Each structure stands twice: as C-alpha cells, then as structure tokens.
Amino acid sequence: MDKQTITIYDVAREANVSMATVSRVVNGNPNVKPATRQKVLKVIEELDYRPNAVARGLASKKTTTVGVIIPDVTNIYFSSLARGIDDVATMYKYNIILANSEENGPKEIQVLNSLFAKQVDGLIYMGHTLSDEVRAEFSRAKTPVVLAGTIDPDEQVGSVNIDYTEASRHVVDKLIKDGNQKVAFISGDLNYPINGKYRLEGYKQALKANKLPFDDSLVFETDYSYKAGEALWSQLQAAGATAAYVIDDELAVGVMNGMIDHGIKVPEEFQIITSNNTILTEMVRPKITSISQPLYDIGAVAMRLLTKMMNKEEIDEKTILLPYDMVQRESTKA
Template identity: 90%
Template sequence: MDKQTITIYDVAREANVSMATVSRVVNGNPNVKPATRQRVLKVIEELDYRPNAVARGLASKKTTTVGVIIPDVTNIYFSSLARGIDDVATMYKYNIILANSDESGQKEVQVLNNLLAKQVDGLIYMGHTLSDEVRAKFSRSKTPVVLAGTIDPDAQVGSVNIDYREASKFVVDKLIKDGNQKIAFISGSLSYPINSQYRLQGYKDALKANQLPYDESLVFETDYSYKAGEALWSQLTAAGATAAYVIDDELAVGVMNGMLDHGIKVPDEFQLITSNNTILTDIVRPKMTSISQPLYDIGAVAMRLLTKMMNKEEIEEKTILLPYDMVERGSTKG
C-alpha cells in the first residue's frame, strides 16, 4: 500500500475497529480497551500511518498551531526566547508559525491579522511595546495570548519577564558603589514602556537611593544596533559619563568598541553593564558585565502558560516574574 495514501480508514479496516477508535488511540484518549489499543498501535506501525495534523485539526475542530510574533529574528535576545518557546511547543506537539514583525507597528498588525486568519490556537507576542491597535485586536480575538520579554503595564495580558525596574536599580547601584557619579542610561526608544516605565525608573531609583541628581543629558535614546552604540562615544565623553548602563547587548558592544577605538580604556576609564547576558557578552574583549536573564526559561514558561490558557486550566498568576542575577566580567572593576 502506498504510504502517501494510507488513511485513518485503512487503519480502522485492518484493525477491525471504528475510525473513532483509531482517532481515540492516536489522540491518547484513555477510553479504549488495552487489547484494542495494542491492536490499533500494531497496525499503525505496520502501515506506517502518519496522522495528517491539518486533517486531524479539522476533524477535532482544534488546530495545534501557535503563532509567535518576534520583532527581530536576528536579535539574539529574541532568538534565545524563541528557543525556549519552541522546545516546550515540541513537547506538547504544537506546530509553530514564527512571524517577524521588523519592529514596525504597521507590520505587527499585519502579521497579527495573518496569524488570526490562520485560526491559530494561541499567540506568543514578543515586542518592545504593545500598541493600542494590537491590544484592541487581542481583546477582540478570543485567541489566548501571552507576552514573552514584553511588558503590559495594565497587566491585562498574560506575560513572562524579569523585574526590569529592580534589575536596573541593582546594576546602576553597583556602578555608583564603584565610584561613578555620572552614569549614562543608554536605551532604545523611550516610547516603549519597558524602557521608560521600568528600566529608566530603576536607573532613577538607584540615583535617588545614593543621593545623586538625575541629569537628562546622561540619558541616550537610540536604535538597538551596533552602529548606533559605536556612534555615541563623543556624546558620552562630552556629557562627562564615566560609566553606562545599556539595555541591549548589541548596542552595548557598539558603545564599548566606540570607546576603545578612541583610546578610552575599559574598565579603567569607562565602565559598562549590559542587560541580556547573550553570547555577545562573552565573545567581546573585555567581556561584558551583564544582568543575567533566564532567556530560555522566559520563552519556555510563556509557552507553558499559553498551553494552560488553551486547555482552559486554572491559572493562579498570569503576570510571571522570573529571577535575575548579575554576571561580573571585564567591563566593570569588580
């Protein structure tokens, strides 16, 4: 029999059972006699029957597909989260549709519409912000949504993160204790709540706790890119900064290399702490001190939370904060 043409009907006929029984065995339904289950499994193996996921989805009115929206697939931060998502999805036998939104508000809406049109079972949304338009689409759609590495200041949507405000305060406090009075805050757009309401607030908290004034000339808003960081060296030196807290690793490498290229010694003359502890922190010289986020776990826990929502299980807490730490390397004085 041609492998391509083997259907659930063939398995049912060979095993002398109904198609409903084969379906129950394939889907792990316990309401099948053990002897019957063994017989069906033996036939499935002999015929090398592969249930068609799409057909199975249509038959049960339940797809097994999760849409994942990622703002920049080349950013190591987001690709690390995606690995955790993918591993848990594989464990639960969900298919994943990964969509890249190019950090564009318009494209996010378009990508979201495409995924909802495909009738995905659930959505994991990664992005720097949650626009009103995207939020409105979430609430109109009945599809469960979880944010990974993305903040919802209103806590309406399930999310998995670290406490960005507390982590920022912790590392800026370390830079102050190491003798720095003028510490730059280098960030992506401050229109993103994760930057303005959390990371920048943590920076301000640390200054306040150490009786240091907040100086706007030390706050730099730029792109999440190596080139943008590299170009900042002259503004940083003009502002008198002796240290920086940078909220993206690629951006931080740019800042550090810009300093080194212009003869400024790191960490002797300029100290730096970054945020995501991706592989970049380890492959540059000097290696970079960083907040350590459990990136893989953020993705994995977000996917697990989504499985609970899709299965309508009881959820104790849908705003989940995972622990963070700091890894000290060569960009600070230790």
Template identity: 75%
Template sequence: MDKPTITIYDVAREASVSMATVSRVVNGNPNVKPATRKKVLEVIDRLDYRPNAVARGLASKKTTTVGVIIPDVTNMFFSSLARGIDDVATMYKYNIILANSDENSQKEVQVLNTLLAKQVDGLIYMGHVITDEVRAEFSRSKTPIVLAGSIDPDEQVGSVNIDYVEAVKAATTQLIQDGNKQVALVTGSLKQPINGEFRLKGYKAALNEAGLAYDDSLVFETEYSYNAGLKTFKQLQKAGATAAVVGDDELAVGILDGALDAGVSVPDEFELITSNNTKLTEMTRPQITSIDQPLYDIGAVAMRLLTKMMNKEDIDAKTIMLGFDITKRHTTK
C-alpha cells in the same frame, strides 16, 4: 500526476492494524505494544504518511496551533526566548507559527490579523511596545495572549518578565559603587514602557539613593544595533559618561568596540553593564558584565501560562516575575 495522498486508512491496511492503533501511534499514546508501534512506524515511513494536522484538529475540535510574534528574528534576545517557547510547545504537542514583525507597528497589526485568521488557539507576543492598534486587536479577539519578556503596564494581557526596575537599579548601583559619578542609561525608545516606565525608574532610583542628581543628557535613546552602539560611544564621551547601563547586548558590543576604537580602556576608564546576557556577552574581549534574565525560562513559562489559558485552567497571577542576577565579567571593575 499528483502523488495520491496517503491516508490513515492506507497505513492501517498496510500494517494490518486498526485505524485506532495508527492514531495511537501517531499521537504518542503509550497503549500500543512496542512491536506493533515499530511495525506501524515503518509503514508510515515507507508510505511517507503525514498526518493532516487540520483534519486531526477537526476531529479533536482543536488545531492546537500557537502564533508567536517576534519583533526581530535576528536579535539573540528574542531567539533565546523563542527556544523556551518552542520546547514547551513541543512537549504539549502544539504547532507553532512564527511571524516576524520587523518592529514596525503597521506590520504588527497585519501579522496579528494573519495569525488570528489562521485561527490560532493562542498567541505569544514579544514586542516591547503594545500600540493602541495592537491593543484594539487584542481586545477584539477572544484568543488568549501572553507577552514574553515584555510588560503591559495596564496588565490587560498575561506577561512573563523580570523586575526591570530592580534590575536596572541594581546595575546602576553597582556602577556608582565602583566610583562612577556620571553613569549613562542607553536604551531603545522611552515611548516603550519597558524603557520609559521601568528601566528609567530603576535608573533614577539608584541615582537618588546615591545622592546623585538626575541629568537627562546622560539618557540615550537609540536602536538596538551594533552600528548604533559605535555611534553612541562618541556621544557618551561628549556627555562625560564614565559608565553605562545598556538595554540590549548587540548595542552593548557596539559601545564596547566604540570605546576600544577610541583607545579608551575598559573597564579602567569606562565601565559597561548590559541587559540580556545572551551568548554575545561571552564572545567579546573583554567579556561583558550583564543583568542575567533567564530568557529560556521566560519563554518556557510564557508558553506554559498560555497553555493554562487555552485550557481554561485557574491562573494564580497574570503577570509572572522571574528572578534575575548580575553576572560579573570584565567590563566592570
């Protein structure tokens, strides 16, 4: 026989208080005497009462659930963003449904529709590219959407990020100032706006200012993985690159190890700056110099922007740019 569902009525009866008092305790309302709160919490614990989120949502006409679409749950870049999102969501008492899209465009549409079918109140999307199919779903749906750590070149969707053009320009300039004439750019697909429109633009601007010619044999598109980095180092060597700006930390670790495996001294013979400053950068030897984008803050601000949209508050700007630094470690001179 199924265990009977414990209701708010049962808790109120057991604790000899009104249902309104139980509701206040469950919702964290401060207007409850500490002794009463303690008694109610003990009963909730003993009866194993779980407030029904959907019923609570119906009462307040809001399930306050936010869908978060993450391209690769194992990548530290996305998991650091997710921390910031989650902490702000908890603060506002929102539930989060996290969905992994495996960086696969069919699956993105599927995951998006699943979340919309669950009637989420808002969506945070972390994909680096918004395909036409995903954009069509975005515009069909009335649900507020914010991009975290990514860019919508059309600015149809709210987004929180850093100035990727300036960041890559600063990193490339540093490598040129260290005396490198052959600086490579290693990123994901140039079809993704973050790479093809923003990072590439910053890279070209730095070369231009330094009076160096742009050479597309020094631009590499690859997947963001350690093994891709190992392979890419061999190509970097062939192309004669003495330094690289890399779009992802795991990829950068692969390139670093590829260099060390080949007996190349870092930073004396090869320099490296990565982009996300996740924990990985400090776990390697030598530790990796990185553009420092405030990943946790990007996640937190994206969630805060979404709460404003969901509550129809006034918004100053749909695109929010946070600052960045370059954290110098031991892969640069």
C-alpha cells in the same frame, strides 16, 4: 497513487478497516487489536500516508498550534526566549508557528491576523510594546495571549519578565558606588514601557538614592544595533559620562568597541554594564558585566502559562516576575 492525495480514506480502504480505526492507530489509541494495528501500520508505510495535523485539528476543533511573534529573529535575546517556549511546547505536544514582526506597526497587525486566521490555540507575543491596535486585535480574537519579555503596564494580558526597575536600580547603583558621578542610560525607543517607564525609573531611583541629579543629556535613545552603539562615543564624551548602563547586548558591544577604538580604556576610564547576558557578553574582550535574565525560563514559563490558559486551568498569577542576577566581568571594576 499520488503521495499528495493519499488520505485516511485510502488507508482505511486498503486495510479494509473503518476510518475511525485508522484514526485510533495514528493517534496511539490503545483500543485497537494488535493484529489490526499491525495491518494498518503496514498500509500506512506502503502508501507513505502522512496524517494532516491541520485536518486533524479541524476534526477535533483544536489545531494544537501556538503562534509566537518575535520582533527580531536575529537578536540572540529573542532566540534564547524562543528555545524555552519551544521545549515546553514540545512537551505539551503543541506545534509552533514563528513569525517575525520586525517591530513595524502595520507588519505586526498583518502577522497577528495571519496567525489568528490559521486558528492558533494561543499566542506568545514578544514585541517591545503593546500598541492600542495590537490590544484591539487581542481582544477581538478571544485567543489566550501571554507576553514574554514584554510588559503590559495595565496588567490585562498575562506576562513573564524580571523586575526591570529593580534590576536597573541595582546595576546603576553599582556604577555610582564604583566612583562614577555621570552614568549614561543607553536605550532603545523610550516609548516602549519596558525602557521609558521601568528601566528609566530604576536609573532615576539609583541617582536619587545616591543624591545625584537626573541629567537629560546622559539619556541616549537609539537603535538596538552594534553600529548605533559604536557611533555614540563622541556624544558620551561630550556629556562627560564615565560609565554606561546599556539595555541591549549588541548595542553594548558597539558602545565598548567605539570607546576602545578611540583609545579609551575599559574599565579603567569607562565602565559598562549591559542587560541580557547573552553569549555576546563573553565573546568580546574585555568581557561585559551584565544583568542576568533567565531568558530560557522566561520563554518556558510563558509557554506553561499559555497552556494553562488554553486548557482553562486555574491560574494563581498572570503577571509573573522571575529572579535576576548580575554577572561581574571585566567591563567594570571589581
């Protein structure tokens, strides 16, 4: 018999039991006589029957599948979040479909629609920003959605993050107190609220608290990439910066190596603090001081929030802020 075509019907016929009995055995239902269970399991093994999760889902109207959208699957930040999501999903017996949106408008909508077409029970979205198009798809699908490491300024969609404004204010204040009058703010796209609204706001608050003027020439908007960071050193020098708060670790490594390649000593002549505390911060020399976000926990809490929504449990708070820390390393003065 062809493996591909073996169905629950074949197992039932071969074991001489009803399809309901096979279903109960497969799903671990205790209401089956031990002798019958043994007989069915033996047939399942002989025929090499693989229960079809999607077909099972159609019968129960629940595919127990969660879609996860990541903007860049190669970025360590997102893979750490995804681990937390996956562990909690496994605990609650949900399957994960991971999709890479490449931070590209049309691709993002296409990926969203493809996940909704697969009848996912819920969705975790990690794109950097919530465009109006994406919002429209969310409300059209009527599927529970939680954001992880992404903010909804209107607080309509559930989300799990740290307080990015407070974290930025904290580290920029440290750089200023360490004697830097000109601290650069090095960011990805400022149209993303997480950057242009929350992090930049924290940067401005730190300047204000230290009676320093806000200077546009110290704000750099670039790609989240090593090369982009490396290319910034001459502009940073031209702006007179002696320190930088960088919002992505790979970008921060690029900025630091660009400086060192041009004879600038870190931290003696230039100090750097980064944002995500991924393994990269410890793989480079000098090691980089960083805000420490509980990345795994952000993913895990987002998944738990989503399970509550999918099961229509009561939810106290849909906008969740987890605690952050700062890890002092060698790219800043002790």
